[in-house]
Every structure is written in structure tokens, then in C-alpha cells.
Amino acid sequence: MMIRQPENTSRRVMIANRGEIASRVAKACRELGHTPIGLWTDNEPEATHLQFCDEWVHLEGSTNAETYLNPEKILKVAKENNVDAVHPGYGFLSENADFANLLTQNGIVFIGPNVEAIKVMGDKATSKKLANEAGVPTVPGTDGAVPTVEKAIEISNEIGYPVLLKAVAGGGGRGMRACANEQEVRDNFEAVGRESLAAFNNGDLLVEKLIVNPRHIEVQILADKKGNTFHFFERECSVQRRHQKIIEEAPSPFIGDDEEVRQAICDTAVKLAKAVNYDSAGTVEFIMAEDKSFYFLEMNTRIQVEHPITEEITGMDLIVCMIQAALGDELGIPNQEFITRSGHAIECRICAEDPITMLPAPGLVTGFETNFPQGTRFDNCLYKGLEVTPDFDQVVGKLVCKGIVRDVAVRKMRAALNGLFIEGLKTNIPLLKEILREENFCNGNYSTAYIKEVAPQDRVSTEFNHHRFYTILAGVEARRMGI
Structure with a gap:
């Protein structure tokens, strides 16, 4: 049953971020009838997200400290442009309680949770204490x-x-x-x-x-200002390097068909969100042991990089819902049963880093083309001429594939990675290709120790396939010319 949503009053929404997440937020604002206002700084005059914004505003400065990490400067620009709300994306000031409070005190809506929830869940000691009091298992x-x-x-x-x-x-x-x-x-x-x-x-x-051979399982939740809290099932994020995720899946292959465990971990996430009076999109992260017992790890009080795979299996637009929740609009979700899942989705983070050492590798994009299988989603900020400097996040794109079952999603992801060409910039694509072929990953048999123990990076080939790249480029040019 679809619930007809009322027309929203148009608001002016400034996006205090850049890259693919800024583009994603701008598109959601336009869908809702709001005016997306994009920021650009002195070192990003060709920022890709601006093409999806209705207005562009210069945020003077070139470093992160001078721009996206400067609350007072962002507030000043917001007030000068009569902004109703600010979406922080992820990273930068997205989990900064002082920034959220500064906006609120000046009559500007922070598109995220209330200040108290950010403070409590942003401190691991305090959040663990709250979890214990709420009956949520902790390590x-x-x-x-x-x-x-x-x-x-x-x-x-x-x-x-x-x-x-x-x-x-x-x-x-x-x-x-x-x-x-x-x-x-x-x-x-x-x-x-x-x-x-x-x-x-x-x-x-x-x-x-320290839980040995753990799985990193997280639950996407969404709450509004009317007391409603929902979960959107779980994601598995166990393929990591230096405790940072590079591949995510939904649903978790480790939980598999164990619906009892799935229900338990999702209900636990909702319980914690209610305990902290949460009122936005957020993620409750857990460590899951080999016997499928699970323990609260932390809560991210923002939208996460891997949110697209949840959108793919549920059909819900989490950014749209997050904006609606912040502005007090109706979500159009009558109950938890309304949110269902189907299929399997995988996300690979495309990073500007060495595929063997996995260290950041700034550089200049001299060529960029794609040739993806049907249904591939690629949220990115790439273009020929983009210079990725040490000041930028190394995640330059998120490649997402969905299949009716996991094997189909894996197969599609292999094809998508083979159809993604980024010349000039060193990326982790060769590493991702190796993982997508590796037996343990293909069988869903991996933990957070995967990179260290299986070491797929040791089998990586970094030879760039120039012949294939230029063949694809020729095909693209031919299509543009109508040949």
C-alpha cells in the first residue's frame, strides 16, 4: 500500500559538502521541490556537484580548515543567502554537535539528529553506558x-x-x-x-x-520528530583496511538466512535509537562473533558512505527521508512492515590509493570512461582534469551493483569493475577486482581480518589496459557522433 505524501513547502537547502555526496543531496532536494544551494571553494571551481544545484555560493578559502571545517564561515554564508536548512553530508561537520547547535540557535535547520543525540553517541564511553542502560549488549x-x-x-x-x-x-x-x-x-x-x-x-x-575474527554488521535506522523509528535491515562491512571499509554488502552474507538473528540485531538497533531519542537517519554498528552473538560498537549520527546498498534492496530513498525528517514533513512510512527487502547489493568504494600498499595516492585524472552492465549505479565526482589533492577524501566514487541473489550481484560487480576506466589517477580498482575473484569472498567467508589474513593485495596486477580503455573510448565517441 502506497501512502500519498502531502506537498512539501519549498525550502532553501545549503549543502555543506562536496563530491558525490553533495550531488546526491542536491538531487534529493530537487525531487522534494527544495532549492539546493551548492558551495565551491578556491581549489574546486569545477566541482561536479554544482551542476545539480540551483544556486552556487563561493566559500572563500582553499583548505578544509578554511572552508568545510569552519562553522562560523558556513553560518555566515548561510545567513547571507537566506538558507532555511543545511545538509552536512558525511565527514567534515556532519557529526559536530557544536555546528548543529550553532545553526539551530540561528534559526537554521540542521539536517541530521538533535544536538543531544550527536553529543551522546559521538562519545564512545557515554554511548556505551547508554547502551548498557538500554539493555543493548556491549563488548x-x-x-x-x-x-x-x-x-x-x-x-x-x-x-x-x-x-x-x-x-x-x-x-x-x-x-x-x-x-x-x-x-x-x-x-x-x-x-x-x-x-x-x-x-x-x-x-x-x-x-x-577484542573479538577474534569478527564481522562488522551495521543496521540502518531512520527516525522522525513524531516519535517513529524504523530500521532498513543490515549491511555487512567486514572487508576493511586499517579499520576502514572498502566493500559493503546488503544483506549480510554471514547472517544469511538466519532471520532470527537478523530480527534481533535490527530490533536492538531500534531500541538504542529510541533510548537516545534519535530523530534522523543514522547507523548502529555492531561487532558479530563467530557464534553470531553481537555487541554494540558505535552509532554514526549521519548518513553513511554505504547507504546506497540499503536503498537498492529496500527501494527507499534515505536522503529524501532524512531531509523530510529534519524539516518535520511526513515520511510516508505507516509502519515497519511497510519496509521490505529484495535481492542483494554490493558497493565497492573507488579510492585514490595504491592498490597494493592501500596508502593515499593523490593525482590528476587524465581519462575517465565507463561501460557498465545493466542496472549499475555509480555515485562519483570524477571528470577528466580532476586533481585529487591530499586535502580531498580519497573516496572518488561508489560503485553499486544489485542482483536477485548474491552470486548475480558479485558477477555484475566484476563486469562493472572491468568497465570502469580511470587514467592518470592511481586507484584501488585492481585490488577490488582481485577480491571479487577470490574464493573466500565469493563464498561469503570473510571477517574484518580478511585483508590481513587472505592478503589479496599480494596478487594484484597494476598494469593498465590501454588497448581496452581506448577501444571503449572510441565506442563512446562513435555513439556521441551518431555512428
Whole structure:
């Protein structure tokens, strides 16, 4: 049953971000009848997202600190352009409670959750305490910051090794280190604290039991300001390097047909969202052990990079829903049963990085063409002449394929990767191709230790297929000329 949604009042929505997510938000704004306002800085005059915006505004400056990480400057520009709401995308200020509060105090809607939810869930110690109080299972360890290395050793000996030293205010895989014994805790404690202080301006650490061969399972949730909270099923994000995801799937191949576990983890995510009075799109992340027991890891109070695979299996537009929730509009979702899933979707993050070392590799795009199988989705910010500098996120695109079952999705992704040509810029495409052919991945038999233990990077070939690239380029030019 489809619910007819009322016409929304048009708002002016500024997008405080760039790249593919800014394009994605702009398209959603246009669909809803709002006016998307794009920003461009001194080092991105040809920003691809601007073509989807109705208005363009110059955000003076060239570094992130001068532009997208400058709350006061963004507020000033928003007020000068009579902006009703700001969508932060992901990264930058998307989980910054002070920025959300600054906008709110100036009568501008922050398209994200309420300030208190950002604060609580943005602190790992506080969010873990809330989860425990809500009856959500958490990894054995400390609820609060550990003050000294001696205390960290005492706790580690109590919960048993291996343990994880982890930044209280961490994220993106930084400020985390595994320790197999007491000496490693002693050796790493101060180093992780310094790393955390440099990255997050907070050197406090937690100590947690390290779950061996875990799966990284996350649940997409959405809540509005009317007290409704829904889940959109789970995603598996276990293929990671340096604790950062590169391939995501929905649904999880590890959970598979175990609907009891699926229901349990999704219900748990909703329970946590309600406990913190959540009112936007967000993701509750879990670590799942080999016996399928699961533990709360953290909550991301924003839209995530991998949201497209959830959209593909549910048919729901999460960005549209997120904007509607923030503006107090109707979501058009009568109940949880309204949200169903079908098929299987896989996302590969296309990154400007060395496919073997997996380290960032800035560069200039000198050629870009695609030849994808039917139904492929490619959210990207690529164009010939794009210079990816160290100031840019290395994720330059998200390649998404859906199949009626997982095997079909894998097959389509192989074809899509073979049809994606980026010349000049070093990318992880060769690594992704190797993973999509590797037996353990194809069988859905992998954990967060996959890259380290299976080491697909050791079999990567980095030879660029110039003949195939120019054959595709010739075909594209022929079609443009009507030949």
C-alpha cells in the first residue's frame, strides 16, 4: 500500500559538502521541490556537484580548515543567502554537535539528529553506558576513559587478552590498537593516546575485549520528530583496511538466512535509537562473533558512505527521508512492515590509493570512461582534469551493483569493475577486482581480518589496459557522433 505524501513547502537547502555526496543531496532536494544551494571553494571551481544545484555560493578559502571545517564561515554564508536548512553530508561537520547547535540557535535547520543525540553517541564511553542502560549488549570492557596504563593493564588482565585500546572520541579506524599481552598494552597506551589527541583533540582511551575474527554488521535506522523509528535491515562491512571499509554488502552474507538473528540485531538497533531519542537517519554498528552473538560498537549520527546498498534492496530513498525528517514533513512510512527487502547489493568504494600498499595516492585524472552492465549505479565526482589533492577524501566514487541473489550481484560487480576506466589517477580498482575473484569472498567467508589474513593485495596486477580503455573510448565517441 502506497501512502500519498502531502506537498512539501519549498525550502532553501545549503549543502555543506562536496563530491558525490553533495550531488546526491542536491538531487534529493530537487525531487522534494527544495532549492539546493551548492558551495565551491578556491581549489574546486569545477566541482561536479554544482551542476545539480540551483544556486552556487563561493566559500572563500582553499583548505578544509578554511572552508568545510569552519562553522562560523558556513553560518555566515548561510545567513547571507537566506538558507532555511543545511545538509552536512558525511565527514567534515556532519557529526559536530557544536555546528548543529550553532545553526539551530540561528534559526537554521540542521539536517541530521538533535544536538543531544550527536553529543551522546559521538562519545564512545557515554554511548556505551547508554547502551548498557538500554539493555543493548556491549563488548566487555570499560564504560569510561581509563586514566593510566596501570589501570588499563589491570582491566585487560581481568577481561582477558587480546584487548583493544580505543580512542573515546575516535572514528574512521584511527586511535585503535590491538594488544595481545600486558607488555603490548604498556608499549601502546601512550602512543594511542597521542594519536587520539592529534586526530580528535581528545586523548582519552577505552579498553575493550577484542573479538577474534569478527564481522562488522551495521543496521540502518531512520527516525522522525513524531516519535517513529524504523530500521532498513543490515549491511555487512567486514572487508576493511586499517579499520576502514572498502566493500559493503546488503544483506549480510554471514547472517544469511538466519532471520532470527537478523530480527534481533535490527530490533536492538531500534531500541538504542529510541533510548537516545534519535530523530534522523543514522547507523548502529555492531561487532558479530563467530557464534553470531553481537555487541554494540558505535552509532554514526549521519548518513553513511554505504547507504546506497540499503536503498537498492529496500527501494527507499534515505536522503529524501532524512531531509523530510529534519524539516518535520511526513515520511510516508505507516509502519515497519511497510519496509521490505529484495535481492542483494554490493558497493565497492573507488579510492585514490595504491592498490597494493592501500596508502593515499593523490593525482590528476587524465581519462575517465565507463561501460557498465545493466542496472549499475555509480555515485562519483570524477571528470577528466580532476586533481585529487591530499586535502580531498580519497573516496572518488561508489560503485553499486544489485542482483536477485548474491552470486548475480558479485558477477555484475566484476563486469562493472572491468568497465570502469580511470587514467592518470592511481586507484584501488585492481585490488577490488582481485577480491571479487577470490574464493573466500565469493563464498561469503570473510571477517574484518580478511585483508590481513587472505592478503589479496599480494596478487594484484597494476598494469593498465590501454588497448581496452581506448577501444571503449572510441565506442563512446562513435555513439556521441551518431555512428
